[in-house]
Amino acid sequence: MRTFDLAPLYRATVGFDRIADMMDRVLTTDVAQPTYPPYNIEKTDENAYRISIAVAGFTPDELSVEVKEATLVIAARKDEKASSGQYLHRGIATRAFERRFALADHMRVTGAAHENGMLHIELIREMPEALKPRRIEIERGQDKSTQPQISKPKTADLAETVET
Known part of the structure; x- marks a missing residue:
């Protein structure tokens, strides 16, 4: 290493x-790295992403999605006592898990949906206006003949303004 x-x-x-x-x-x-549960990270638009996690056997109430300190935390807790029956073969893993994803600056989770055994988490990058590129206009220089002339006041004019 x-x-x-x-x-x-x-x-x-x-x-x-x-x-x-x-x-x-x-x-x-x-x-x-842990491989359970399997997941995909997909770029759906220029500033939009989707994380899809296979969560077969979990209900939406058993799943939690949280953002803590720029980290997306997806966790599942399964109550094993609630399952009834005796398994002859158990190939569908429904064990508890916690998966973490570090989020870049200005990433925001916009929603989560549980559909057909998949948990889809939608993310979007929102750049603040201050960080977006902006065009600066360049002022054109003026000819000396077109610049306004600033005349100095005469001393007689100054005396009149002081007296009034």
Whole structure:
């Protein structure tokens, strides 16, 4: 396993702490990531995304979707005591899980839907107006002959304004 020293990044940048922390977290986590439940991340538009998670056997009441500190947390709790009957083969996993996704800046969860054993979570990137590119108009220089001439007041005019 490779290790990277991110100290030069901290020394040379200001305000990128979150990116450096995310890189550090990704590089230090184990390679063996959990594969349950399976999921897809889909780009549905230029600024819209959908995360689809296979949640067969779970009801919407057993699922939770939360956003905490720029992290999307999807969790499921299954009450095993509620299932009745004795299984001869159990191939559908309905065990509890928690899946986390780090969200980029300006990402917002707009909704979640449970349909046909799939949990679909809709996300959208909302860029603030201040961060959007904007065009700056360039003023044209004026000829010296067309610039207004500023005349200096005469000393007699100044004396009249002082007396009044």
